[in-house]
Amino acid sequence: MLNRRHIRVKVMQSIYAMHQNDSDNMEKEEKFLFNSIEIIRDLYLIMVSALVEIRNSEEDFIEKSQKKHLATAEERNPNKKFVNNQVLQLLNDSNALSIALEDRKIDNWKRNDDYVLLLLDDIKASDVYQKYMHNKENNWEEDRQFVHDLFTEVVAPNDKLYEYLEDHKLTWIDDIPLVNTFIAKQLKSLSVEGKDAFYVPKLYKDADDKEFVRNLFRKTVLNEVELAKEFIDKTPNWDTERIAEIDSIILKMAICEFLKFPSIPVKVTINEYLEIAKEYSTPKSSIFINGILDNLIKDYQTGNKLVKTGRGLM
Structure with a gap:
């Protein structure tokens, strides 16, 4: 689920x-880093389980309405297309999802069912729902498209849900778009084969990615003074205090990759950190950072300081 750019962030x-925090406890900060990454899995589970709980809440409402003493004709014979949605049932019946929720002790919607009801109200008021419920027939393609559209247009953008997630874990603010994008792609690609079509993703693509987290953090932190010296001379019109804190960190991380990660292509490093600068720093930061990194690369190549292994890594 994680990509390298999000790891860098x-x-x-x-x-x-x-x-x-003026902290020099690298072991403590590294532990916090890995924990902040590990709980991205919890965010994923919370978002997917919201779909399950919304469906179950509607099913419970229908059953209670049918048992009313003076139930209307519509209540006695309701349109169950939503609760019979094959994708929502697939999620509800998924062993992989149930095991993951139990393992991570995710029960947010059991403890905060008011959010489920709020989401259900918004869903029923949406054009996506009204169009879908126009008839009572279920078919896989329509069910899948509906759940995808429901998630991307109603659930994921919900302000109250976003506020809840932000209050629950502050570190999730930057993780929410990553997780929601992954879930949307997953819903879009589900096939009709059945229960095995849904899976709970691994957090890291492979062991190398997890090791990349550790190495990038440690090598940057342990060499900050030396890494800063690499670019200070390239900014004669700027003293250290005038360079934005985020820009300074981005430069150190990029230079660290240039010099201490021989398997990562130079162009990949530059592109990744320029995109991060555009999103997390000042409007002019990417231009400033790009200029420094370009000059550094030229110097490194002239002095044979840049050692990259493999083809096409320059």
Whole structure:
């Protein structure tokens, strides 16, 4: 589920937090970094389980309405297309999801069912729902498209849900778009084969990615003074205090990758950190950072200081 750019962002944020807290306890900060990444899995489970709980809440409402003493004809014979949605039932019946929720002790919607009811009200008021419920027939393609659209247009953008997630874990603010995008793609690609079509993703693509977190964090933190010296001479019109804190960290991380990660292509490093700068720093930061990194690369190549292994890594 995690990509390398998001890993870089989490490392950058951890180093920034160290600076703000004036902390030199690398072991403690590294533990916090890995924990902040690990709970991204919880965010994923909370978002997916919201769909399950919304469906179950509506099913419970229908059953109670049918048992009313003076139930209307519509209540006695309701349109069950929503609760019979094949994708929602697939999620509800998923062993993989149930095991993961139990393992991570995710029961947020059991303890906060008011949010489920709030989401259900918004869903029923949406054009996506009204269009879908126009008839009572279920078919896989329509069910899948509906759940995808429901998630992307109603559930994921819900302000109250966002506020709840932000209050629950502050570190999730930057993780929410990543998780929601992954879930949307997963819903879009579900096939009709059945229960095995849904899976709970691994947090890291492979062991190398997890090791990349550790190495990038440690090598940047342990070499901050030396890494800063690499670019200070390239900014004669700027003293250290005038360079934005985030820009300084981004430069150190990029230079660290240039010099201490021989398997990562130079162009990949530059592109990744320029995108991060555009999102997390000042409007002109990416231009400033790009200029420094370009000059550094030229110097490193001239002095044979840049050692990259493999083809096409320059």
